Amino acid sequence: MSSPLERAGAGSRQPAASETHRTIELGERTVAYVLRRSQRRTIGLSIDHRGLRVGAPPRAPLHEVESLLLRHGEWIGRKLDEWRARRPERLQTITDGLQLPFLGQTLTIRLALGGNRCLWNLHAGGATLTLGLRTPADAQRVLERALRERARELFRERLAHYARVLEVPQPRLSLTAARTRWGSCSARSGVRLNWRLLHFPQPVIDYVVVHELAHLREMNHSPRFWAIVSGVCPNWQALRVELRVLGRTLPGLVQNRCTDHATCGDGP
Structure with missing residues (x-):
């Protein structure tokens, strides 16, 4: 998939193309891209299964390349999400005794016969979730439903607090399962949070909640916005890094059926 977005760039000819791997901050998303310099006269963008690739003349200044990426950050994010949504997710088999990360601790899954109901047992070391299943094939669906319900309960409480x-005003809450966005905020539709945040420690969840609620006061990422976030989460930068690191370790438990594209939010 190629972008129609191109702009002029000064350059001189080189006999061979060179590639470098770089990253750039586009809103709240860290995007990796390959910068390929070759004998061309413009800067061009393309996105496919490999990710974002940028072609540029040999002497096009890096600030011009990054300026183009920043101006079209929304388009880039949308196309990356579309490609990731197409990529099949490798699912982890749900077995008796499976352990998952849960609010900074451990969630142990137990399987039993039943009517597709679940039973939570919270304890000091984490939690145990017993899935009473009609058939083993129902395990993933029942597990996702249980985790979503627990996430909704927790997120409502944290939204009310912050x-x-x-x-x-406490906004309306909805859940998403987007692969690259943890949250979004709209004055009209409220706050959307990724239910998979339940796998992370609560301070990380709280950072995402504060981030999205802060948009109800500043619908941007200006210094004023970050001052609001910092006033509630002084260590937000460390939590933001932790969120990105943890996002790469998410267990592949359920198919991602959501292709929501949020207007703002941290991504994995």
Whole structure:
């Protein structure tokens, strides 16, 4: 998939193309890309199963390349999401005794016969979730439903808490399962949070909640916005890094059926 976006760039001819791997911050997303310099007269973008690739003349300044990426960050994010949604996710088999990360601790899965109901047992070391299944084929669906319900309960509580702290109305909550976005905020539709955040420690979840609620006061990523976030989460930068690192370790438990593209939010 190629982009129609191109702009002029100064350059001189080189006999061979050269490639470098770089990253850039596009909003709240860190995007890796390959910069390929070759005998061309413009800067061009393309996105496919390999990710973002940028072609540029040999002497096009890096700031011109990055300026183009920043201007079209929304388009880049949308296309990357579309490609990732097409990529089949490798699913982990749900077995008795399976252990998953859960709020910074461990969730142990137990399987039993039943009517596709689940039973939570919270304890000091984490939690045990017993899935009473009609057939083994129902395990993934019942597990996802249980995790979503637990996430919704927790997220509502954290939204209510931090809405009071930030002195904003408590927004409507909806859940997503997008692969590259942890949250989004809209004055019209409310806050959307990725239910898979349940696999992460609560301070990381709280950072995402504060980030999205702060948009109800500043619908941008200006210094004023980050000052609001910092006032509630002084260590937000460390939590943001932790979120990105943990995002690469998510267990592949369920098929991703959501292709939501949020207007803002941290991605894995």
